[in-house]
Amino acid sequence: RSLRALDDAISKIELEICNHIGFFEEEPSEEIEKFILHLECLIYNKNDFIKELKLKELGRLGEQASYELENDKNDTLEVEKTFLNSNKSGYDLKVTKLDGSIKFIEVKSTNYHFDSDIHATLTNKQISTGEDNFNANINEYVFHFWSFSDEETYLAEIPFVKMKDNLYGISNKKEGVRLNTQEVKFSNFKSEFKKIKLN
Secondary structure: HHHHHHHHHHHHHHHHHHHHOOOOOOOOOOOHHHHHHHHHHHHHHOHHHHHHHHHHHHHHHHHHHHHHHHOOOOEEEEEEEHHHHOOOOOOEEEEOOOOEEEEEEEEEOOOOOOOOEEEEEEOOHHHHHHHHHHHHHHEEEEEEEEEEEEEEEEEEEEEHHHHHHHHHOOOHHHHHHOOOOOOEEHHHHHHHHHEEEOO
């Protein structure tokens, strides 16, 4: 019983600390977002912490850019930063539009030019979430491919209908079968990239 009580006390203290620093706020501060990023790297990284942190920071740069871009659109009611809550949802942003429709966005980022030999990794969860929304024909599922290179920023907004043409096994996939994680070249969508000026 005393060990159980100690576990409960530690959990309560940890929760109180997290709550005190603003960890559970709906719109966490930039400092808390960085703290969460560091925690993710410590928890999930098995190899090089610094390398993993740089990749996470690059990913967060794209996610934040997509968030701001969507938030500034006239037809947007709310943008939810799903990337702060879960890595397993199959999308990074959930955009609710004024007409009630939903757009899910998965963000991929690189610090290389989009025309170089660079790939985005699409997990089976991201592929199946996109496919489910596409087949249901209710909500929109879009990939944002960001290229941050040579002090220039480019974005390709790729609807799932275009992405699925670049995935193997999806056209003849049987129900209940999950596709493997796949690598997709940024350059496959070079005609979709547009120069973006960020604030």
